[in-house]
Amino acid sequence: xxxxxxxxxxxxxxxxxxxxxxxxxxxxxxxxxxxxxxxxxxxxxxxxxxxxxxxxxxxxxxxxxxxxxxxxxxxxxxxxxxxxxxxxxxxxxxxxxxxxxxxxxxxxxxxxxxxxxxxxxxxxxxxxxxxxxxxxxxxxxxxxxxxxxxxxxxxxxxxxxxxxxxxxxxxxxxxxxxxxxxxxxxxxxxxxxxxxxxxxxxxxxxxxxxxxxxxxxxxxxxxxxxxxxxxxxxxxxxxxxxxxxxxxxxxxxxxxxxxxxxxxxxxxxxxxxxxxxxxxxxxxxxxxxxxxxxxxxxxxxxxxxxxxxxxxxxxx
Numbered sequence: 001x002x003x004x005x006x007x008x009x010x011x012x013x014x015x016x017x018x019x020x021x022x023x024x025x026x027x028x029x030x031x032x033x034x035x036x037x038x039x040x041x042x043x044x045x046x047x048x049x050x051x052x053x054x055x056x057x058x059x060x061x062x063x064x065x066x067x068x069x070x071x072x073x074x075x076x077x078x079x080x081x082x083x084x085x086x087x088x089x090x091x092x093x094x095x096x097x098x099x100x101x102x103x104x105x106x107x108x109x110x111x112x113x114x115x116x117x118x119x120x121x122x123x124x125x126x127x128x129x130x131x132x133x134x135x136x137x138x139x140x141x142x143x144x145x146x147x148x149x150x151x152x153x154x155x156x157x158x159x160x161x162x163x164x165x166x167x168x169x170x171x172x173x174x175x176x177x178x179x180x181x182x183x184x185x186x187x188x189x190x191x192x193x194x195x196x197x198x199x200x201x202x203x204x205x206x207x208x209x210x211x212x213x214x215x216x217x218x219x220x221x222x223x224x225x226x227x228x229x230x231x232x233x234x235x236x237x238x239x240x241x242x243x244x245x246x247x248x249x250x251x252x253x254x255x256x257x258x259x260x261x262x263x264x265x266x267x268x269x270x271x272x273x274x275x276x277x278x279x280x281x282x283x284x285x286x287x288x289x290x291x292x293x294x295x296x297x298x299x300x301x302x303x304x305x306x307x308x309x310x311x312x313x314x315x316x
Contacts, residue, residue: 077111112168
């Protein structure tokens with residue numbers, strides 16, 4: 001078998017960055033633990049680097065949000081490369097809101113040449129929810145079409161039908177919302193994503209484990225891996241806000257009451273205990289193939305969450 005030029009480059013990258021990929025972790029049957037990096041609003045990346053260095057040996061990989069909530073931030077692709085350079089494993093999020101297919105294809109080719117192998121495909125939040133309300137939304141594609149775009153690149157052609165000088169290969173991810181009500185439209189989209197080539201899923205935030213278990217009975221019929229998404233609750237007020245304003249998220253009353261009963265200034269400690277408890281339950285009961293931890297500005301407490309959940313990625 002002929003070794004391509006890019007294969008030689010990637011072999012060199014493996015020597016420099018020996019961390020296993022998300023695909024390798026899931027294929028091995030290990031419980032996948034990922035965290036999330038939110039790029040800053042501005043060029044000072046000092047704190048972000050601190051978070052990368054803090055998490056790179058605590059989680060298997062780090063998601064990088066792509067102008068999350070339509071708020072302009074430091075680019076996800078640049079952050080993914082930075083994670084690689086600092087010895088971590090990135091999971092590149094790509095949304096369809098800000099770029100047309102040409103720009104997305106170009107970014108994917110660039111990411112591939114930098115050794116980035118995992119891509120999470122999202123449609124993206126709408127412009128009005130963000131901080132550039134006069135921006136022109138692109139949405140040339142949506143998440144299913146983005147998955148098809150990547151599959152085309154893997155077949156050696158762009159979406160214009162033009163031959164690439166070499167095909168790419170990514171581990172293609174997508175999201176699903178188990179708490180959607182009604183659930184049926186979400187399941188239809190889930191199946192379309194699987195058909196378009198999605199190989200693993202991260203869920204939107206879940207809190208009702210019984211409900212999640214029911215969703216997983218349906219999802220397990222498909223040949224994909226699934227991570228449970230968990231957002232750290234820092235107060236009862238935050239939980240109530242999410243219930244009221246975040247579609248597809250439901251925090252049960254018993255968890256809100258637990259947060260509300262915390263001593264003044266200690267509600268984040270309760271939120272940490274709740275997440276650690278959920279991680280242990282998901283792992284011990286085999287509810288999912290891993291967890292995705294979203295601390296949202298509290299990245300420094302992730303090691304504590306994992307310690308309380310009795311998770312050490314080196315011992316999984």
